[in-house]
Amino acid sequence: GAGVSQSPSNKVTEKGKDVELRCDPISGHTALYWYRQSLGQGLEFLIYFQGNSAPDKSGLPSDRFSAERTGGSVSTLTIQRTQQEDSAVYLCASSSRTSGGLADTQYFGPGTRLTVL
């Protein structure tokens, strides 16, 4: 089947506007992750969803960032009142949990490149 998809692939917005980034995980994957990839910063964890459990939001950099996962599938990352420092590539990944509860391979989407002018 299809891999992880993300939309849009590119987003240019003006400072102060809100943006929504979408992630469609691999069907059946219970875990979904959002990361931010900035030049020289590597991958910065943002938020993690696992099944019906409360999401781990410990990586969200400010209250301007929020994410939802509807029906245990599609996820939306929302950034309110965007700032120039929010410019980055936002990556989504999904994985399944192995029978032993171990972390499984993450499958990454192509990312959304966000540019805040």
Next chain:
Amino acid sequence: AQRVTQPEKLLSVFKGAPVELKCNYSYSGSPELFWYVQYSRQRLQLLLRHISRESIKGFTADLNKGETSFHLKKPFAQEEDSAMYYCALSGRGTGNQFYFGTGTSLTVIP
């Protein structure tokens, strides 16, 4: 606290030379270590994981708990190995969260 350190941001080697990308971690429990790779204009993908004990594209990585390291090695680098490499850590104590290093950009010079 969990942490993954990749001390080299940039690494250049000549084709045919051995290559080692360093990764050190900090984790109090039993870690699961991974190497992910991102080739130019491709998405990030798994290269290998320590529990599989496998060699992928000639790369190997051994988990050294004493030195808390998981260095990635290849005896003879190829041009197609040029990419961005990320070391990642997970484990039961992390709640299945992944911690990535800042990445090492490898360039193999022809």
